[in-house]
Amino acid sequence: EPEVTQTPSHQVTQMGQEVILRCVPISNHLYFYWYRQILGQKVEFLVSFYNNEISEKSEIFDDQFSVERPDGSNFTLKIRSTKLEDSAMYFCASRVGTSDTQYFGPGTRLTVL
C-alpha cells in the first residue's frame, strides 16, 4: 500500500541554522500539507500546497518558513533560521483531489538546541 515517507526521522540542529525536512507524498496525490506537533500539544496546520504554489498558510508559517516541490516526487519544508520554539514533530500529508482524506507520514522530530 502506498504511503507518505519523510526523512530524516530525527534532526538535531543548533539555533540559527537552516534545516530542510523532506517528504515524498503518495504518487498520484495532488495536495500537500505540512503540520507540526509541539510535544504534548495539538497538531497544528502550517501550509498547504497545490499546483506548485502555496494555497493556504497559517499564522505560524512566517517568513522563516518556505516550501518547495523541487521535482515530481519530493516536497520540502525549509526553516531558514531555526529557533528553540521550532522544536516539534513535523508531519507531511497528502491527498488526492477527489477526497478530503489526508494521509500522513511518520513525521520528523526536529530538536533545536
Place this chain on the structure above:
Amino acid sequence: GDSVTQMEGPVTLSEEAFLTINCTYTATGYPSLFWYVQYPGEGLQLLLKATKADDKGSNKGFEATYRKETTSFHLEKGSVQVSDSAVYFCALSDANSGNTPLVFGKGTRLSVIA
C-alpha cells in the same frame, strides 16, 4: 474560526471495557469529520471518517456517528484491547476553508491495561 474540542485525557481502561472519547466541533460550513490515531513512536493514521450528518464511520471495532444537531463525533469501541493504547485525535476538514487543512483537537491518550 473552526475548532475541535476533545475530552481531556489520559483515559485508562481495563481490557474489554467500553470506550467513549467525546468530540465536539465548531464549523462555519459542513465539515467532514475524522478520527486519527497515533501509536507510540509513530505518525498519524486515519482511523475513520464521516462526511455528512448521520453518517457512521467505522474501522477496527471503533465507531463514530456524525451528529449535526449536537455538533459531535464521539468515538466508541465496545471492547478495548491493550493494542488500542494510543493517542486519539478528532479532526475536521471544512470544505469552505480553501485547501481543506485539518483542524485537530488536543488528542486523548488511551491506556488499556490487561
